Structures are given as structure tokens and as C-alpha cells.
Amino acid sequence: MLEEGQRKDWFDSSFIVTLAVASGLGLALFVWRELATDRPAVDLRILKSASFSSATALGGVLGMGLYGSLFLLPLFMQNLLGIPRRRPASRSCPAASPWPS
Numbered sequence: 001m002l003e004e005g006q007r008k009d010w011f012d013s014s015f016i017v018t019l020a021v022a023s024g025l026g027l028a029l030f031v032w033r034e035l036a037t038d039r040p041a042v043d044l045r046i047l048k049s050a051s052f053s054s055a056t057a058l059g060g061v062l063g064m065g066l067y068g069s070l071f072l073l074p075l076f077m078q079n080l081l082g083i084p085r086r087r088p089a090s091r092s093c094p095a096a097s098p099w100p101s
Contacts, residue, residue, distance in 0.1 A: 011017055034040040047053045077083045 008016055011020070031044060034042055034044050047056070078085060
């Protein structure tokens with residue numbers, strides 16, 4: 001859905017709307033099933049703890065920020081700074097790159 005959004009004009013596409021509804025329905029059914037059963041695969045009742053819930057939310061936000069920046073930084077370097085295709089990898093993480101900067 002995320003890969004096709006740009007080409008298909010996001011929620012103007014019936015395909016993307018169908019996928020979004022299916023994923024929302026799947027999430028709702030998953031949460032309902034896990035809360036309704038005696039032996040859940042993922043015990044969501046642990047999220048009642050405020051400290052655990054806040055730590056989980058903070059970890060999720062930090063993870064999204066980290067991976068979002070690792071995705072957007074090379075695009076920024078290529079499109080706006082005009083750096084060739086292989087160079088953003090060596091500039092983002094020089095220790096892990098086999099190419100010289």
C-alpha cells in the first residue's frame with residue numbers, strides 16, 4: 001500500500017482504500033481475539049500498566065524516528081544536495097560503507 005500510494009494517488013485508488021480497510025479490520029479482529037481468549041498469543045492486557053504502555057509508546061516513536069531518518073536522509077542527499085547514488089551510504093554511516101567518502 002505504501003509503495004503504490006504515490007503512483008495511484010493514495011486514497012483516490014479503490015485498491016488502496018480496500019487494503020486500508022482490510023488492515024484496519026484485521027487489527028481490530030486481532031485485538032478482539034487476543035483480549036477474548038484465556039491463553040492469548042500476545043497478552044495485550046499487560047498494556048494496562050501505565051509505565052509499560054508509556055515505555056512501549058516511547059520506544060515505538062523513537063524507532064519510527066530512527067528508521068524514518070535512515071530512509072529520508074539518503075533521498076535528501078541524492079535529490080537536494082545532488083550527491084551521486086552510492087555516496088549517501090558512505091556519508092550516512094562511514095564505518096559500515098565499503099566505498100570511500
